[in-house]
Amino acid sequence: MALSDIKSLVLIGAGKMGGAMLHGWLAKGLSSKAVTVVDPHVGSEAFSMMIEYSLTHVKDISELAVAPEIVVIAIKPQQMFEALPVLASKIGPETIIVSIAAGTTLATLESALGTGPIIRVMPNTPAQVGQGMSVGVGNGAVTEVHRRKIAALLNAVGKSAWVSEEAMIDAVTAVSGSGPAYVFYLVEALTEAAQKAGLPHDLALLLARQTVVGAGALLGASGHDPSTLRKNVTSPGGTTAAALQVLMAEDGLQPVLTAAVAAAAHRSRELAG
Secondary structure (H helix, E strand, O other): OOHHHOOOEEEEOOOHHHHHHHHHHHHOOOOHHHEEEEOOOOOHHHHHHHHHHOOEEEOOHHHOOOOOOEEEEOOOHHHHHHHHHHHHOOOOOOOEEEEOOOOOOHHHHHHHHOOOOEEEEEOOHHHHHOOEEEEEEEOOOOOHHHHHHHHHHHHOOEEEEEOOOOOHHHHHHHHHHOHHHHHHHHHHHHHHHHHHOOOOHHHHHHHHHHHHHHHHHHHHHOOOOHHHHHHHHOOOOOHHHHHHHHHOOOOOHHHHHHHHHHHHHHHHHHHHO
């Protein structure tokens, strides 16, 4: 399904994530005439985009026309309490609701908006450069047609997948939602290790940063799985093998990552109530 087939889309919240997704949608063929942005405090990047594409902008949900085709909610969870009751009066029975607000469950959305098609999505920040990973789960009213339509939006800013049970979203959040922070921290840690090995800070940061960027690009472009790519870099008895003996030890990287993901998933469940 093409983005050009979407006739009306309301984006509530044009912050970092909402703005990044909107940019990807417009670049991939969503008609600017189909878009209405709801945001009382538009940032400079989103404002420039709205001027460039001549997008319709309103400051409050109450100003919306009735029954848009799709509504994407990209506001903070704490703003939901005020937004949902007003939104309920503006949607139609066939309006597809897409929420990217962390911790806001399908049950919470249904209690405020009814039992029409509602999809909860966990995206991540690489959507800002078209390399995002978004995972969706829908309520009982969501059909395959709805999923294809929303997948077109999600794939415009990276890749997408679906889970059949909402409980899986906590693990998704812990892996891909929070995962970019783990990778950024890896660059920080590798930079510090390089400095302790004798390199100046600027060079250490350049090596760590570009190594992660390059390895990620290779992983994305290659048809090989990560274990094969790792083995391709590792000569028996060589320097990489020596490092991997540390990283792959019983108290190495795997148990630390497992504990980190478990902690993030636990916190996700707490936030969802």
